[in-house]
Amino acid sequence: MKLLSNRQLRSAKVTSVRWQRRAMFLMGGVAVGAAAVALATLADWAQDALALVLAKSRYASLVVTPLGFALSVFLTNRFFRNSQGSGIPQAIAARQLTDQAARGRLVSIRIAIGKVLLTLLGLLCGASVGREGPTVQVGASIMFAIGRMSPRRQPGLILAGSAAGVAAAFNTPLAGIVFGIEEMSRAYETRASSLIIAAVIAAGLTSLALVGNYDYFGSSSTMLRNGTDWLAVPLCGVVGGLAGGLFSRLIIEMSRTFANGPMRAIKRHPAVFALACGLAVALCGLASGDMIYGTGYAQVKAALESGTPLPWSFGPLKFAATALSAISGIPGGIFSPSLAVGAGIGSEIAQLFPHAPLGAIMLLGMVAYFAGVVQAPITAFAIVTEMTNNHAMVVPLMAAALIAHATSGLVCPEGIYHALARGFLDQSRSQHEGTETTKPAPTS
Incomplete structure (x- = not known):
């Protein structure tokens, strides 16, 4: 009975830990x-x-x-x-x-x-x-x-x-x-x-x-209609992948240059550098008609819902403003801005397919550029599919994401997040080693 009681206690303890x-x-x-x-x-x-x-x-x-x-x-x-x-x-x-x-x-x-x-x-x-x-x-x-x-x-x-x-x-x-x-x-x-x-x-x-329940970019039923429309899939995949890889390579190289390269002197005056980046972003904003500030969510959603193309300058200026914001050192993400840049790319590629639905090609540009930046193709098409509640575009979005991932790797061998994470790992390890060397020697 005592043995059974001990087993019951151990079982109860394990169950309690699991539920905790x-x-x-x-x-x-x-x-x-x-x-x-x-x-x-x-x-x-x-x-x-x-x-x-x-x-x-x-x-x-x-x-x-x-x-x-x-x-x-x-x-x-x-x-x-x-x-x-x-x-x-x-x-x-x-x-x-x-x-x-x-x-x-x-x-x-x-x-x-x-x-x-x-x-x-x-x-x-x-x-x-x-x-x-x-x-x-x-x-x-x-x-x-x-x-x-x-x-x-x-x-x-x-x-x-x-x-x-x-x-x-x-x-x-x-x-x-x-x-x-x-x-x-x-x-x-x-x-x-x-x-x-x-x-x-x-x-x-x-x-x-x-x-409440909502779709981030609104519900969309747009889809590719015929064989010619499907030519936009590899085109968006290649262009979006190259542009996304270029963005990642730029941010990664700039972070390494600031840490160890000739521009490391900027680290002594980070606020001044951020001020210059902010001024450049403001100039991009003026050139775009105030369209590139913030996440880009409102502009892209409006274009998808109305079927109106984004201005030709939106993609390049949003790309530049996002890169400047990223290297400036301010807190802020690149998820939404990347989707906005991709929408701008898709909007321009759609001009080559006048009979294809604009929204469908914009979605291809979004998933391709995003996959090119983060080099996570499954995440890219899953996010875009869920954000628009458009399951008719799953197959072309998957194809564009995979093409973009392969293309991006030609420009940037490693995804941006993992490359930047290595800098934080090195910093943490160097701090740990510095702590170890400054510890007093144990007395006998």
């Missing part, structure tokens, strides 16, 4: 979903506020944007270090680190707060940034903080937070799961898979409860 772990993932998913909705709502308000300023004077951006960039970089370096950029590289690096203190320097509640505030500042001053990448770092930070409250190490929490962030930010639960597998982990983790899915579901349900 499940509750942790579910609780984290709800928190990530709420944070994603809050950031989305505040981001819309920030862009509306910028529109009001520009309505009074278009040239206000020549002052607001550079000063906003400089202030954002100052606050980042002074109070919220490691919150710069998209935030996805930090989440990837945190997953690969084993030291909890090193992880905490990349994903923490402090960083999450700074990420939200400074992303909003970037949108308020006209930066070409998105909120989805920041939501990934915020989600990873929330999950990591919840995990630290547990006496036992909880594997998969950062991955679950990142996947839940994408799911809640775009209202795309399937894409969130695919993103976690393909981009964050580059592998399928059987042990944590059900818990990750549970966190994504919790985040998605929270988003639905707060803002």
Whole structure:
């Protein structure tokens, strides 16, 4: 009887631990979903506020944007270090680190707060940034903080937070799961898979409860009609893949140049460099008729719904503004801006197919460019399909994404997020080695 009692106690203890772990993932998913909705709502308000300023004077951006960039970089370096950029590289690096203190320097509640505030500042001053990448770092930070409250190490929490962030930010639960597998982990983790899915579901349900069901770019039924239209698939795949690879190569090389190359002197005056980048973004905005500021979501959605082509300059100027925002050092993502650049590319390619539906080719441009930038083709077509609720375009979107992925690899051998994550890993390891060398020698 005593032996049976001990077995029952051990079984009850194991069951309790399992349910605690499940509750942790579910609780984290709800928190990530709420944070994603809050950031989305505040981001819309920030862009509306910028529109009001520009309505009074278009040239206000020549002052607001550079000063906003400089202030954002100052606050980042002074109070919220490691919150710069998209935030996805930090989440990837945190997953690969084993030291909890090193992880905490990349994903923490402090960083999450700074990420939200400074992303909003970037949108308020006209930066070409998105909120989805920041939501990934915020989600990873929330999950990591919840995990630290547990006496036992909880594997998969950062991955679950990142996947839940994408799911809640775009209202795309399937894409969130695919993103976690393909981009964050580059592998399928059987042990944590059900818990990750549970966190994504919790985040998605929270988003639905707060803002209702919606399609990010509206519901679209457009599709390719005949054999000639299908020629746009390889064309968008090649052009979008090359452009996406060029963007990634540019950002990666610039980050390495700032770290170790001849331009590392810029690191001593980051706010001045950010000011110059902000001025260049403002000039791009003036040249585009104020169309390239912010996420690009409103412009692309309007074009898809109305069937009206985007201006020919939209794609190139959005590309330049997004690159300048990315290298400036301000917090902000590249998800939405990349989709907007791809829409501009698709809009131009559609001019070669006058009888093809514009919306369908714009979607091909979006998925191709995005796949070229992040080199995650499954995530790319899953996101675009879910964002438009267009299942008739699944096959051509898959084909364009795969072509773009292969083409992008000719220009940039490695995806942008993993290449940038290596910089955070090197930084964390050098800090750890510096700590080890400064430790006093043990006394005998």
